[in-house]
Amino acid sequence: MDFKLKIWRQDNPQSKGKMVDYEVKKISPDTSFLEMLDQLNETLILRGENPISFDYDCREGICGQCCLFINGRAHGPIEHTSTCQLHMRSFREGETIHVEPFRAGPFPVKKDLKIDRQALDKIIASGGYISVNNGQAPEANQTLIDSDTIEQAFDAASCIGCGACVASCKNGSAALFTAAKISHLFQLPQGKIEHKKRIKNMVETMDQLGFGACSNTGACEVECPQGISISHIALMNREFWK
């Protein structure tokens, strides 16, 4: 397959970026999107040009490092799929594909398509845990947890920290990311004790870091590669005002 690409190029955080045109040819439909970019980069390097910087690591949809905004959507056209799991068979022959970084105030661009997402770690550091030291834990089967509760907590816990929810929100809100952690821990009996403090600290940190407010548009849930539901945001809001 052949494609035309319009890709965001930016040398460093300070410089002004722009969209640059590229073409790739004879790409197999089973190539992943990132492997298509790898091939483009090989040609750029051999031509003596600077290759395009983009993020990835596991390339199997779980580390959350990949983060491209493709044709106006976080992680591209397929719902609930991270960029690295996207394949060229999902595009039309000859299509022009726009590739940009995830954009949000708290996610400055580092270079080309690479962004800084340390803000998400800061939200977790402010309270996204159960404060148990190594060695304190009681026997695991002492507290029974019914399997439905575990499944619901798991739905929230499966967040990969990619930031697609932020990038797809017109307000740049990190509500889905934050709510996912709050909800994961709140639903488990062992996470209930610190719940009040956790929610207060995490929500405040999120605001301080410059993430916008949630206005319930639901755009995040559509793009979330893990399919995390905005019902967790409702839970967070309800609990925050309690």
Place this chain on the structure above:
Amino acid sequence: MYYTTDTATTPNAKIPEGDLKDKWSNFKDKTRLISPNNRHQYKILVVGTGLSGASAAASLAELGYNVSTFCFQDSPRRAHSVAAQGGVNAMKNYKNDGDSVYRMFYDTLKGGDFRAREANVYRLAECSSHLIDQAVAQGVPFAREYSGYLANRSFGGVQVSRTFYARGQTGQQLLLGAYQAMMRQVHLGRIKSFTRHEMLDLVTENGVAKGIIVRNMDNGEISRHAAHAVVLATGGFGKIYYLSTLAMGCNGSAIWRAHKKGAWTSCPSWTQIHPTCLPQAGNYQSKLTLMSESLRNDGRIWVPQTKNENRKAIEIPEEDRDYYLERKYPSYGNLAPRDIASRAAKERIDAGHGVGPLKNAVYLDFKDAIATQGKDIISKKYGNLFNMYEKITGINAYQQPMMISPAAHFSMGGLWVDYELSTNIPGLYAIGEANFSDHGANRLGANSLLQACIDGYYILPQTLPQYLAQQGKATPPESSSEAFMNAENQVRSQLEELSGINGSKTVDHFHRELGKILYDKCGLSRSAKGLTEAIESIRVLRKSFFQELKIPQVLQGINEELEKAGRVADYLEIGELMCIDALSREESCGAHFREEHQTPDGEAKRNDSDFSYISCWKKNEDTPVLIKEPLQFEFTKPTERSYK
């Protein structure tokens, strides 16, 4: 000769006295401690924030030590532990199916083909049950029965159910638990976390580890970090095969650079090639995705009876299918250990029974499981794996069998460590997949998340303080010495050298070539002839790397090609040592299968009288030196490892 042997040195594994059951307690009873008030004066660097690094960093910080962590990803939560799917083993005997610490120890030792230390393996089994308690307390949502009790499943190479799992995302959930514990300490100011920082050298003074040199991958800055102890938790180097189940950034550089500073490398050729991965589909491919081994609980593996079969899988009737694992290994069947399952697949594929467009795969079929248990149950157990399979291949595995193929997955080898997880360089520790550890010549499924956690949560926090206590009063670590300056200069000149070659081939080109050589000659099956050829080809490839490499000549700022070039330069050296290690071991054991040493029916033939040792490779000018750590079996008797 590719190596020399040093028979005068015998490594001291520092195994505590006493009966197998008492060794770890004996160690703990006698270890020297540091008073809580003094702990903050000791600085510890933890390189790597996977399960082993994050758990060690959190635990040490909870104790009060002053910790810095380093990782190359943009967040500690993205370390490759995150990708582990299937589960983590622990001896709880919740199933009442006859499990015990001894049985878990024995399964692991036997699974590793009696090429690991009894004392280490026993401790792994002994500490395993606490891990589940700790993880549950952190909020790890392990699968539960309807009754609310924790659920278990079976993994390859054992006959009990001792694997705990969190859907197909066990590694992710365990890692998030450890990451959150670590971030809590970051918040409390006891850990300083350096993300996007790659360790490029170890600094030693008078043979003692004093710190590291790192490069900030965002701006190219090189900096020195001095400490009282350095812990390498940098994971496995299976990515050396280019196509592997590892993440793109996984590397052997941190441990290799420590090796070059004097740390011994043990059994580097023992690589686990995992039987259930997605087959290679084309040349452009950058990785092979693992399908969790847990699928073998309910999936049946087969190939067509006839060679070059052209019918679709669902059109092939039962009588034309060869369920070769069930046929050859009736008592373990589809749950035969990984090395055996992979070799059996390769044998069938090489014999012309492979399936798929490139005839490089075998079937993994859920037809019978769906018929007996129903689609809902299967979907509950493996739903996300089936989804992942469909996302990548476009095939619905509820309707047709999956196609799977072996791929490089796990490094049993790594830095040599003693019972206390210390390398032979005082002050340098290695934990998790980075050490050669407890898995012997073949790791059992779900034992490696366990080992990473046990090393980090339970062992290192008990053993490392002993070293610090021996140093006496803590003096603030200094990074202005000549050793630091030299190491920094060396790092700078290596980066300049790599970016200055200005040839005509990309880094990936060299990496792919190296991968092909290793898959071919130092993979599932090895021979003296093949290994010698491989060593020669790798030398040629290395030479051409330093003449023909082309990367952007940018030292400041982000330059992924420069990062990759440094790693591949190391891989080209590690690859050679892997081949030498495999060549030196004239026996077959676990994942190491030497064609010259097999039984008449093609099974591995071990040689305990000559090779019951751990190889410890010491860096020397040109030819590496082999030192042997003999393995003593005081409490078990190595038997032939049969799964028939």
